[in-house]
Amino acid sequence: MNGEKPIEGERKVFMTGNEVVAWGALAAGAEIMYGYPITPQNEIMHYWARLGPKFGKRFLQTEDELSAGFTTIGGVLTGKRAFTATAGPGNVLMQEPLSMAEAMRIPTVVVIQQRGGPSTATVIYSQQEVTLTCFGGNGEGLRVVYATASHQELFDYTIKAFNTAWRYRFPAFILGDGYQAKMRESLVIYDPAARGIEMISPEPLVGKTGVPGTDREAAHLRNAFSVEEELLHALGDDIEEYERVAPEIIEYDAFNTTEADLLVVAHGVVFRSVAMAVRELVNQGERVGYFRPITLRPFPGTQLREAAQGAEQLLVVESAYGQLNKLVLENLYGSNVPVRTLFRPGVGITPEEVNEECRALLAGKEA
Amino acid sequence: MEILPKMPKSWNPASKPHKFCPGCGHGLVLKALGQAIDELGIQDRLVFGCDIGCSLLAWDFFNVDTVQTHHGRTTPVMVGIKRARPELVTVAYMGDGGGYAIGSQHLVNAATRNDIITCILVNNTNYAMTGGQMAPTTIPGQKTETTPYGRDVAEAGYPMLGPEMVATISHEGAYVARGSVAKFRQLKGYLKKALENQMAGRGFSFIEALSTCPTNWRTNAEQTWAFVEETMPKYFPLGELKFPGGKEE
Structure with a gap:
């Protein structure tokens, strides 16, 4: 089955939002998911873990969301479409790796299925992770957050999030919620190529070909700086680029x-x-x-x-x-x-x- | 004619002299690692990850693809890389605080999952970059900024025995050893075997390297060497604890 397309053409289906996300990631050509259990996003992992091996995809269950976020960063660094999913307190922990992704322009894709807060609260539903998802971490919120309203959008924007992340090199989020995650709805799933959607090719940031120092320069990726001006220079460039591309990204x-x-x-x-x-x-x-x-x-x-x-x-x-x-x-x-x-x-x-x-x-x- | 010692080929000459304090052991650990990389010919497929703390100063130390991560999070980044691209050789380089305190869950779980990565943990008995606080490895009675009267085991506990813990929880195929900058050739042998173990796909590899920190120990050269060579091994015995590829002589 390796190499076979998960979806040929298009297909009308009736499924839960979490299943939709797994299919969306498959259709987008995601290659690996890293994740840690938390309700209400669990079934994204369940479906991915079941469907993935049929198409040569990988899954790693990590020890916590810190690890899920940082392993996702590792996967992305190698030039693979990699993603994770979380909610609530998991989203809190996820902000540490995502601030690194933001600082280093690592195109991670994260699906947030919001649950009630603060703290453990409910496992059902809320819209209380807006501030956290948009501005979490010790940074400036240089990220793209798509707030979906239907299962069709969950599918469409999961595909789009991979392209946005890899085109602009800012972390991309799908902001769903427990209702979208758990309810069933009809939608059309499709192969992006059948709709004329071109998937942006990922490229490795580490593990490139050739001997560093001889055939090419070594990748020396960092997020720590010695002096304020160095940081301002790096961050200033990122802010400028974010502002520049924002009009192309904005949707309403x-x-x-x-x-x-x-x-x-x-x-x-x-x-x-x-x-x-x-x-x-x-x-x-x-x-x-x-x-x-x-x-x-x-x-x-x-x-x-x-x-x-x-x-x-x-x-x-x-x-x-x-x-x-x-x-x-x-x-x-x-x-x-x-x-x-x-x-x-x-x-x-x-x-x-x-x-x-x-x-x-x-x-x-x-x- | 002055003859300078040869730098490992995998070192990045543009970042030398390196950024570590005079007398710091990191340079020796990274020299041993550089020689091991050269001997194995893996400069083109090695990904080196460094933690926060003094280890972050190695972010441009080698001419190998390098990523500096967050405090304690180098292990999961390297796990993520290895899972996505198993043909790469990944090294997670960290200090004792990163590996045994804030990132201990990652070390434990990478070891139990038998992730095919190599972790190198530098034990200098303190948090050095932040100014010399007590670390999980601070030895009983040792004075640090947060144990100004010496580490009282009744209150602050005992030093963490990392390789012993990893050897206990890891599986067949894991390679675990503790070396020291005071025994350079032995340390280099351990590092090389840890990389070979990963390249053979056998299992998780973990090396603790006893190292020096004269800046925070407030020791002169003689005292520094005495501490790493004589005092530290009393608490942290050197040797191989798990060796699927054969024991180092």
């Missing part, structure tokens, strides 16, 4: 923004409730729209400001206590549009709740 979705008195902002699976509620309200003649950042890093700030221009008020909806809202406020600085919030940290939000909140705000009452 918006609806009815020019006709909206009330603009609702949400990301991830909560966005689905928002989309459903907003479309229903619009069908009933209400002046509502939505804005959804798909990339939380880099954030579509300019696009949000444009979308918010005609609105009388904004409503930020999230299953966290203001982690998305911080990003929204930062990017709206200087605008005087009032920002209302619907925060449900660690619990799901239904279209009915969004609908009710919108109606109250449109009627001039704060819910």
Whole structure:
């Protein structure tokens, strides 16, 4: 089976989000996964460990998430598409290796299936790992974070994350959650080539051919510097490049923004409730729209400001206590549009709740 | 005519003289490793990983592909490399704090998984880069910045016996030894066998190298040598503890 494509053409399937991620990584040509068990991401490893050997793929179960992150870095350094997946407290530990990946421009791919926090909390669902995933580690958040809202997106963006990471050499994340991880949904899985998606070829950063010092220069990769200016020089270049490529990476979705008195902002699976509620309200003649950042890093700030221009008020909806809202406020600085919030940290939000909140705000009452 | 000792071919002449303190043992361990690399002809397929602490100063020491990692995390990076590209020869180079304290879970699990990598741990009985604090290897009574009255075993415990632990938990095919910069040829032999063990795909290889730190020990040349040659082996006996390829004479 080695060398055979995991998916020929395309196929309609009905599966859990974790299974989707495993298939997405297979379709993307990932070669090795490193991982440590934590709910709700476990089945990504389960499916990868089962499916992988059929296609010559490898898996290593590590001793913790520190090791899962650092072994992933090792795999990436050799020029292989390597990835890992985690959640919650595992995401906390994962930030140490990922700050190294960020510092050294190592194109790691990490799938985060958010669970409730702080601490161990619940193994079910939340949107409380936004700040951690976007800005974790002792760094500047030079990373790409895709917040998916459906199983189709989990598949699409798993493939895209490998390409983004290897094209731009910034760590790439899929930010899912326990609901997306565990529920079943129908989607189309496909061979990227069948859709005209060209996979960026990885290249080795160590273990290149030839004798170092004779045939080529040795790779001397480091993240420690002796003096401040040295760091500023290296980091300054990275920041400049991140800012330069950000417009190419940024993705968002918006609806009815020019006709909206009330603009609702949400990301991830909560966005689905928002989309459903907003479309229903619009069908009933209400002046509502939505804005959804798909990339939380880099954030579509300019696009949000444009979308918010005609609105009388904004409503930020999230299953966290203001982690998305911080990003929204930062990017709206200087605008005087009032920002209302619907925060449900660690619990799901239904279209009915969004609908009710919108109606109250449109009627001039704060819910 | 002045004749300089020959540098190993695998050394990077551009980074010499090296960055370690005068009298530091790292240079000797890395010289022994350089000679072993040369003799085995593996400069083109070796990946050298160095930890945080003084070992990070080796980030450009060799003309081999090198990655400087985080404190205690060199072992998993090398495991990740080896798992993805088994044809490469990987060396995780670390200090006693990195290997026995903050990264001890990685050492234990790499050993029990029988990862085909080579770990070299430099034991100089203290955290040197950070200014001479107690390490897992600080010997009873030894004064450090965090044991200013000497390491009291009732409060601060006993020195970690790394190779003994690794020899106990590792499996058939593992190679485990403790050498010393005071016995250079023996140390070089151990390092070479540790690399050969990996190249033969037999199993995990672990070498502890007793080393010197006159800066933090606050010792002169004579005292430094006496400490590494006479005192340290009383707590950390030299020799091979596991040797699938045959015992070093």
